[in-house]
Amino acid sequence: MNTDYEVKTSDEIQDHEWDAFVARVPGGHHVQTSLWGQVKALLGWRVARVVVTRQGRIMAGAQLLIRPAPLVGAVAYLTKGPVCLAEDVGLAELVLDEICRLSRAHHVQLLAIQPPNNGQAMISLLSPRGFRPSSLELAPTATILIDVTPDLDDILAQMKRQTRQNIHRSERQGISVHEGTERDLDTFYDLYVATSQRQEFSVHPAEYYIRMWQVFAPHGYIKLLLAKHGAEAVSALLIMPFGNTVIAKRLGWSGHYADRRPNEAVFWSAIQWAKSQGYSFFDFEGIDPMRARAVLRGESLPESFHHSPDFFKLGFGGQVVLYPEAYDQVYNPILRWAHRKAAPRIGGKSVASRLMDSLRKR
Secondary structure (H helix, E strand, O other), X not given: OOOOEEEXXXXXXXXXXXXXXXXXXXXXXXXXXXXXXXHHHHHOOEEEEEEEEEOOEEEEEEEEEEEEEOOOEEEEEEEOOOEEOOOOHHXXXXXXXXXXXXXXHOOEEEEEEXXXXXXXXXXXXXXXXXXXXXXXXXXXXXXXEEEOOOOHHHXXXXXXXXXXXXXXXXXXXXXXXXXXXXXXXXXXXXXXXXXXXXXXXXXXXXXXXXXXXXXXXXXXXXXXXXXXXXXXXXXXXXXEEEOOEEEEEEEEEOOOOHHHOHHHHHHHHHHHHHXXXXXXXXXXXXXXXXXXXXXXXXXXXXXXXXXXXXXXXXXXXXXXXXXXXXXXXXXXXXXXXXXXXXXXXXXXXXXXXXXXXXXXXX
């Protein structure tokens, strides 16, 4: 282990040097930035950061999000981290040990870690430190990645024929796509709420997305695309360009003009934008992990799947990718007992996992 490393901890809400490191490091993700910490602060989370430097240069680190929990103490999670400038097991071990120490210093009773996209090697370091596979999904563990470096014609050719036809249909049927501004966030949110009501999932308050825009937009890390029929906004896609990848963060659709294919239009525009700006990949940020594994095994999927958002995403081609899953450690002995013993009785999800899920969605 290199003895020149210096370890620092910080709870500063803004850290421009750390953010710049995360943007350039392999596996870096926007959820590890202090900018994301500022967004999550709106929901009651605070940051705690471990940064390892050598001769003043950041070499590795990780950012925790910590929040008080009723009757428990505090819970914390680390998504898409730790991140390291080079593949160095000793360096990763140093960061993990400091993360565990920092968690205890903040009286954390439940700590969950989901390694970065390129962090499969880190999984072997978690078990010796008391971590177990978690039922939590802090971030999607399966997705579809499109390589946007080839010519646009080649990207189109990799799509399913029906998707290509739908893209062309949207153009013929008068769907146009425009880049939005902060003034269009209300429109995006209305469309997103409409989607949540149809698909029955919960959404954060509008202020959450306003805050996301305010902290990420000055750095060029967030964009909004609106698909319109005439003057009416039909669908809206919030994308987050970061590192070498553009992530499709949230899609909102009114449910209208389905035959004109506004959603294919807005995603195709986002893919074209990613290519035009020099990014390498477009990430749909999430499909069902079981379906992803079935696709990778070459299995046929049931007819009901053909009407799902995942089937829509698969139509764009690309590669189905699996990312590391989450691991957790419970320090509180009572919570640890419930975590290990009660899970089979409540749908396979432990008490601790349900607690963390509840806090993260508020």
